[in-house]
Structures are given as C-alpha cells and as structure tokens.
Amino acid sequence: MKDPAIKVNSEIGKLKTVLLKRPGEEVENITPDTMERLLFDDIPFLEIAQKEHDFFAQTLRDNGAETLYIDDLAVDVLDKDNAIRHKFVETYLDEAGYGLGTTHDALYEYLQDFSTRDMVTKLYAGIRRNEFDFSNDSLHDLAGRDAANPFLLDPLPNAYFTRDPQASMGHGLTINHMTFKARRPESLFTEYVMQYHPRFAGKVNVWRDRNHDTRIEGGDELILNDHVLAIGVSERTSSKSIEGLAKELFKNSESNFDTVVAVEIPHNHAMMHLDTVFTMVNYDQFTVFPGIMNDEGHMNIFIMTPGANGTVKLAHRTDLAATLKEVLHLSELDMIMTGSGDEIVAPREQWNDGSNTLTIAPGEVVTYNRNYVSNELLRRHGIRVHEVISSELSRGRGGPRCMSQPLWREDI
Numbered sequence: 509m510k511d512p513a514i515k516v517n518s519e520i521g522k523l524k525t526v527l528l529k530r531p532g533e534e535v536e537n538i539t540p541d542t543m544e545r546l547l548f549d550d551i552p553f554l555e556i557a558q559k560e561h562d563f564f565a566q567t568l569r570d571n572g573a574e575t576l577y578i579d580d581l582a583v584d585v586l587d588k589d590n591a592i593r594h595k596f597v598e599t600y601l602d603e604a605g606y607g608l609g610t611t612h613d614a615l616y617e618y619l620q621d622f623s624t625r626d627m628v629t630k631l632y633a634g635i636r637r638n639e640f641d642f643s644n645d646s647l648h649d650l651a652g653r654d655a656a657n658p659f660l661l662d663p664l665p666n667a668y669f670t671r672d673p674q675a676s677m678g679h680g681l682t683i684n685h686m687t688f689k690a691r692r693p694e695s696l697f698t699e700y701v702m703q704y705h706p707r708f709a710g711k712v713n714v715w716r717d718r719n720h721d722t723r724i725e726g727g728d729e730l731i732l733n734d735h736v737l738a739i740g741v742s743e744r745t746s747s748k749s750i751e752g753l754a755k756e757l758f759k760n761s762e763s764n765f766d767t768v769v770a771v772e773i774p775h776n777h778a779m780m781h782l783d784t785v786f787t788m789v790n791y792d793q794f795t796v797f798p799g800i801m802n803d804e805g806h807m808n809i810f811i812m813t814p815g816a817n818g819t820v821k822l823a824h825r826t827d828l829a830a831t832l833k834e835v836l837h838l839s840e841l842d843m844i845m846t847g848s849g850d851e852i853v854a855p856r857e858q859w860n861d862g863s864n865t866l867t868i869a870p871g872e873v874v875t876y877n878r879n880y881v882s883n884e885l886l887r888r889h890g891i892r893v894h895e896v897i898s899s900e901l902s903r904g905r906g907g908p909r910c911m912s913q914p915l916w917r918e919d920i
C-alpha cells in the first residue's frame with residue numbers, strides 16, 4: 509500500500525503511534541446492578557483513573573510515542589460532514605435496538621442539539637432514561653420495555669481498553685465484531701475513523717470488518733512478526749473468526765501473513781483474552797501465566813497455514829514454547845512466568861494484569877506497578893520496565909496492553 513497510515517509488523521518494534529481513550533463519565537455510570545453486564549468487577553474512582561491514565565499516556569509520549577485519542581478522531585470525522593454524522597447516529601441507534609419509532613426519534617432529536625464533541629462524550633457516557641420526561645404515552649410504552657435499566661443507551665466504560673475493538677496488523681487492521689453487547693458500539697467509532705478520517709481514509713487495509721456474526725477482539729490478536737500471528741481462542745474470539753481472518757490474510761495480496769497460531773485458553777473473565785495470559789516482550793522472551801496449561805504443561809494449539817484452493821491447513825500442537833520456537837525459528841526461548849509461577853502470587857498478579865505487558869521497544873515494557881513480583885522478575889530477565897500507577901484502572905480487568913492500540917511501530 510502506498511503511503512499507509514498503519515504499520516504494525518510485530519508486538520515489540522519501537523512504538524511510534526498509539527490509539528488511546530481517556531476514561532470519562534462512562535466509568536461513573538457503572539452501578540452494582542449493571543457492573544457485571546458492563547464487564548467490570550468494581551467501580552473505579554474516575555478522578556484517580558484519569559490521573560493514572562494521563563500518567564500512562566505521558567509515559568508513552570516520554571518514550572517517543574505519539575498518542576491519538578479515538579474520541580478526538582471521531583469528533584474530527586463527525587464534525588466535518590453532517591451526512592456522516594447523521595449516518596453514524598442512525599447506525600448507533602439502530603444497533604442499540606432503536607431502529608425506528610418514538611424512542612428513536614426522541615434520541616435522535618436529543619443528540620441533534622449537542623455539539624459534535626458533546627455528542628461523542630454523551631454516546632460514551634450513555635443516555636439516561638430520566639433525561640426524558642416521557643410525557644408522550646407511546647414513547648413511554650416503548651421505552652418501558654426495559655424499565656429496570658436506568659439507561660436508554662448504555663455507557664461504554666470499557667472504551668479505555670482501546671486494544672479490543674480493532675487490531676492493527678501489517679498495513680491494516682481488523683475492525684471487530686465484539687462478543688458482548690456492552691462493547692459492540694466501540695468498534696463503530698473505529699469504523700468511521702478508518703473510513704472517513706483524512707489521516708486514515710484509503711490508507712488502511714481492513715482485513716476483516718465488524719459486519720460479521722462471529723466474534724473477535726484485539727486482546728486475542730498478537731503480531732509475533734511480519735508474517736506470523738498468534739490469536740487466542742477464548743471467551744471473546746471464536747475459532748470461526750480466526751479461520752475466516754486467516755483465509756483472508758492468506759489470499760489478500762496486500763497481506764504478508766502466512767501463519768496464524770490459534771492458542772486455546774480457558775474461557776473466563778479473568779483470562780478473557782490471550783494478552784491477559786501471554787505477551788511478547790522481546791525477540792525471544794514472553795510473559796506467560798502458567799494457569800493456561802494443564803498439569804503436564806500442555807494446551808491446545810493449532811498452526812494454520814495456506815492450503816490448496818484457498819483452504820487453511822491445520823497442524824495440532826500442545827507445547828507453547830516448542831510451537832513458538834518452530835514458527836519463529838528460534839533455538840532458545842525465555843518464558844517469564846507471571847508472579848514467578850507461585851500458587852498465590854501468580855493468580856493474584858494475573859488478576860491485576862501482571863501478564864498484560866505493553867512492549868514499547870524490544871526488551872522494554874510498560875506494566876502496572878502493583879504487580880511488583882512479576883516486574884522484579886522481568887527485570888531479572890533483563891527487561892527494562894516502566895511502571896505506571898494502577899489502583900483504579902485495573903478494576904476494569906485490563907492492563908497496559910489492553911489500554912493501547914499501536915498504529916505504528918518501527919520494523920525490527
């Protein structure tokens with residue numbers, strides 16, 4: 509691709525541009541009743557979460573990365589053209605279940621009165637039922653369908669985990685159909701930014717768009733090098749999506765990827781994505797949570813490569829380290845166990861994303877300071893560790909890798 513806007517050919521190349529979302533009002537719209545549905549285990553204190561996020565963003569900038577914010581890019585796009593704003597709002601409302609009718613009309617008109625900036629902030633924050641007086645009977649009837657929910661449009665508190673709605677790979681990305689309704693609108697912002705923002709429009713390959721029924725999330729999509737991906741088969745990403753993406757990448761002449769390693773991990777909230785249990789921190793070094801393997805150290809892994817006539821060939825493996833050596837052509841490998849593999853420390857630090865390192869250059873990572881055992885171990889393995897503060901951000905069950913979507917990395 510000529511003049512590409514995205515370049516990500518590894519997990520470890522020096523990070524030059526990254527997409528973020530500062531936590532906003534949406535985080536204050538979580539309640540004990542909605543917490544589980546909104547995929548949180550607790551309610552963060554927003555003011556502190558914002559300070560922590562600003563510290564994280566500053567750490568990335570101090571180390572040479574440009575930080576872009578998805579909501580700023582969305583405002584650029586929606587503000588510039590009324591027809592695009594109209595189409596975006598219609599799609600947003602339709603996907604939220606308000607395709608037609610009185611509630612649709614009321615929400616549409618309500619949003620019309622906001623500046624584009626305020627409208628975007630509002631869509632992330634959610635729209636409460638009590639923002640309308642429901643004097644109109646039929647509106648009341650319609651909205652009464654789910655009267656227990658204080659929100660007509662749910663907040664998007666997970667938006668600060670910008671890793672998941674999309675995944676950059678090569679000169680393109682997947683724009684993801686996410687698993688839970690609580691997160692699906694997030695990738696609509698990505699779609700519009702990639703389609704209409706002058707920085708990206710016509711300059712990115714979309715390997716897989718969000719108009720699919722099968723689910724995939726960026727936390728599962730790891731770029732091991734310029735031709736090998738590792739993708740988690742997880743609570744959030746199905747084997748069907750992985751196969752579909754592999755087929756597309758193998759046949760598309762713009763793609764360099766010829767190997768996809770599908771790694772099955774336990775399907776639960778603590779380990780929702782591959783990057784909560786496994787990340788790459790250097791050419792031959794990885795963090796891994798031992799709980800993803802059985803007592804013999806085995807797990808289900810499939811190596812996918814191009815077969816005849818557009819098919820995908822599968823080869824079954826059970827040893828993660830041996831598989832990585834095989835696909836990356838490495839003779840030695842250093843697997844760094846979260847929490848030293850201790851039976852108490854490892855699950856505790858994994859719970860607070862001790863395995864979720866963001867690599868900003870080969871052998872250099874950003875991690876949460878609370879995972880001090882894992883951080884010390886990383887240092888002992890020669891990794892340079894930048895610690896960021898983490899008491900509130902971590903309540904959303906995601907760490908530095910989850911909170912960042914690289915858009916440009918130097919090649920390694």
Ligand SMILES: NC(=O)NCCC[C@H](N)C(=O)O
Nearest residue numbers: 547669727781904905906910
């Ligand atoms: N890549 C990641 O593991 N992202 C963390 C997402 C946490 C969010 N609360 C979720 O459940 O989707």
